[in-house]
Amino acid sequence: MREAYLNSQLCATARDALQxxxxxxxxxxxxxxxxxxxxxxxxxxxxxxxxxxxVLTTDRLILSPVxxxxxxxxxxxxxxxxxxxxxxxxxxxxxxxxxxxxxxxGHWQVLGxxxxxxxxxxGGDLVGTFGVLDYxxxxxxxxxxxxxxxxxxxRFQGQGLALEALTAxxxxxxxxLNAPRTVCMISADNAPSMKLAARVGYxxxxxxxxxxxxxxxxxxxxx
Numbered sequence: 001m002r003e004a005y006l007n008s009q010l011c012a013t014a015r016d017a018l019q020x021x022x023x024x025x026x027x028x029x030x031x032x033x034x035x036x037x038x039x040x041x042x043x044x045x046x047x048x049x050x051x052x053x054x055v056l057t058t059d060r061l062i063l064s065p066v067x068x069x070x071x072x073x074x075x076x077x078x079x080x081x082x083x084x085x086x087x088x089x090x091x092x093x094x095x096x097x098x099x100x101x102x103x104x105x106g107h108w109q110v111l112g113x114x115x116x117x118x119x120x121x122x123g124g125d126l127v128g129t130f131g132v133l134d135y136x137x138x139x140x141x142x143x144x145x146x147x148x149x150x151x152x153x154x155r156f157q158g159q160g161l162a163l164e165a166l167t168a169x170x171x172x173x174x175x176x177l178n179a180p181r182t183v184c185m186i187s188a189d190n191a192p193s194m195k196l197a198a199r200v201g202y203x204x205x206x207x208x209x210x211x212x213x214x215x216x217x218x219x220x221x222x223x
Contacts (some may be wrong), residue, residue: 056168056172057168058168060121061120061127061161061168064116064117065105066115066117067105070126071101073126077126077151078092078100080153087151113146113177114132115129115130115149116130118161127156127165128152130165130166130168131148131149132147132169132182135147140209140210141206143185143217145181145183147183148182148183150162150165150193150196152165166200170201174222179222180222181220181221183219183220184220185216187216194216200220202218203218203219205217
């Protein structure tokens with residue numbers, strides 16, 4: 001009973017946080033509407049009393065800030081070793097996904113940006129997560145610009161959906177954050193992500209050391 005009560009309270013809190021979120025509609029190639037409640041201290045969309053939760057829409061997708069209601073679908077996504085192979089080398093358990101979910105919610109509340117859960121407009125299935133991140137990674141050399149991160153479930157790969165979502169996220173970054181440069185890191189053997197990164201304008205600039213391994217660091221300059 002206590003667990004059910006706590007879950008209901010968490011869900012209510014998440015709903016309240018999303019009531020005043022801004023919405024951006026992206027018909028790729030058209031303009032972006034800035035969400036209400038502009039940023040302070042260089043953090044676009046962030047209000048000292050709460051974050052503007054920005055929703056992006058594309059032709060086939062709705063990208064909403066990760067919330068408690070996404071947890072069960074995120075467990076299925078991150079528990080799939082085929083999805084996490086190039087990220088963690090294994091599937092995550094429910095506890096690990098829960099902490100990731102809380103981190104994503106807090107990231108939006110503190111910084112006004114973070115991970116979106118990308119869902120199909122038709123049916124609502126979770127396609128993957130796409131985000132603008134500040135994880136303060138123990139990376140050498142360290143990141144010095146906003147990080148883009150993404151991942152699509154295996155069953156949705158090869159359909160152009162990841163490209164659609166990532167293009168929307170980058171369009172938002174270019175407009176709302178006015179970031180002249182963004183970065184990402186990808187395992188060198190992750191050919192699909194390397195190909196996608198190249199399609200949206202990322203180019204390698206260094207190799208990085210991260211948690212005992214080597215990753216490719218890439219950068220993209222805003223148009």
